[in-house]
Amino acid sequence: MKVHLRKKKLKTGKLSLYIEFYKGTQTLNTGKIKHLRDYEYLQLYLIENPKSTAEKMKNQEQLELAKQILAIRKAEVYQGRYNIQNDKKGKLGLLDFYEQKKEERYQSKGNYDNWDAAQKHIEAYCPTHITLNDVDVKFIKGFKKHLDTVAVTKSQKKLSQNTKHTYFNKFKACLNAAFEEGYLKENYIKKVKGFSMGESKREYLTADELQKLASTTCTLPLLKRAFLFSALTGIRWSDVNKMKWSEVRDEGMDSENTPIFRIVFQQKKTDGVEYLYISKQARDFLGERRGKDDKVFKGLRYSAHMNMQLLRWCMHAGINKHITFHSARHTNAVLLLENGADIYTVSKRLGHREIRTTAIYAKIIDKKMKEAANLIPKLDLKMD
Incomplete structure (x- = not known):
């Protein structure tokens, strides 16, 4: 499309300034060529034959303003305005x-x-x-x-x-x-309307179920330690699997003589660096410290055999749910929210970039809803 500044002589003798948007041609059914044009009248006018200095200056001001508007319109056309894109x-x-x-x-x-x-x-x-x-x-x-x-x-x-x-x-x-x-x-x-977001089922363990699992023997002790560690910290399988001892920080005691432990690691999924405080029990699952480049859960591998052993471990604990390693992360999120952690803190611990991702877990929790059902005092009344 071509954009030009044009002049049109009015009956008053003045010249009206306007912008012409030339959109090319269209061939009609009759075979005739039709030129496609749009116009924008700027409400700016020139005196056709200026005589005084004041008239000449006024003409110059009006023309400069029209040229500035023309430059803006050309830029807008280049950016895709007016329903016409740059041909090239x-x-x-x-x-x-x-x-x-x-x-x-x-x-x-x-x-x-x-x-x-x-x-x-x-x-x-x-x-x-x-x-x-x-x-x-x-x-x-x-x-x-x-x-x-x-x-x-x-x-x-x-x-x-x-x-x-x-x-x-x-x-x-x-x-x-x-x-x-x-x-x-x-x-x-x-x-065009897109696809709506589906709600995937997030299988998790209740506190009682997690306790049963912890009390039940697993044929793969390494798997048991890794799974329970993930349930206590919310760390993904990919980050548990690659964790090295250089990422585990034993930071001494706080002012109340409580030991401080942290995991400083780069999330494999998001590439974000996380500084995650963990409990003493979670630290105990890691075992004795070894070389800084050694893997914490050395020998842990993702396989169909491991998944099968995880399901068998759950069955022996009397848990009839389809539990995967990722269920440990879901369990951590649900238990934190059920025990009073705010959703922002949970979001940060899980390394979520958006709070709405964490909000999905809030729908899972029904403990508080059950408690709320009995908050209203019992009515003392007689039924007719």
Whole structure:
């Protein structure tokens, strides 16, 4: 689109300044060519034949103001305003643009991984010749349908509700950026409703169940120590598995003669550094200190055998739940909230970036709800 400053002579003899937005041509059914133009009248006027110095200065002021507005309008057109994108920008391939946006997130490991995972499904749906000019509501709805009915995981299973939600949101973020940067003439993604977030079941152990488990023998003592440590601290399997003794800090006593223990580690999932205080009992599960580069839980490995032993351990303890190692982390969050920890503290201990992630655990807790049912005094009345 071309943008020009124009003048129109009025009956009064003055010249009205306006901006012309030339949008190109359209071929009508009759075969005639129609020129597409829009106009913006600036309410600025010039005297056609100025005579005095004052008139000349007034003309100069009006013209300079009109040129400033013209510069702003040209910038807005370049950024994608007026429902017309820069022609050269629109010819950029969608897959190329997505790749650019993904690489901008390289420093954010978790987010980058999600963008990378979503890209595989976008590439499966989108032909390589598709440009940003080709994107419209129908194309976006087609990708949503692809995620819902065609896309599968590596194990050939349908995508979960939350996975579809995540992948479509990355696609949405890409198209939002395309519009904001002037590659799309219209923000089509706003016209397509995304996937709602599903609530996944978070299996956890009650305090009584955790006690039963602690009192029951496990055929893999190393697994037992690691699981109970995770339940007492909330640390993920990936961080428990890689933990080295250099991350374990025995920091002496506080003013009340209570021993202080901390774990200082970098979360594998988020790359964030955590400074986590742990209880003496949790520290006891780690055993005697060894070399700083030695693994704390040396020999611990993720395997189908280990998962089976974990389930058998639970069964021997009389726990009929599908418990995984990650259930220890869920257990920690629920027990903290049930025993009076505020949600902000729990969020920080778990290393969550957003409080809403921690808020999911609040829905699990029913202990306080049960107590609340009996808070109202019993009524002394007679039924008719």
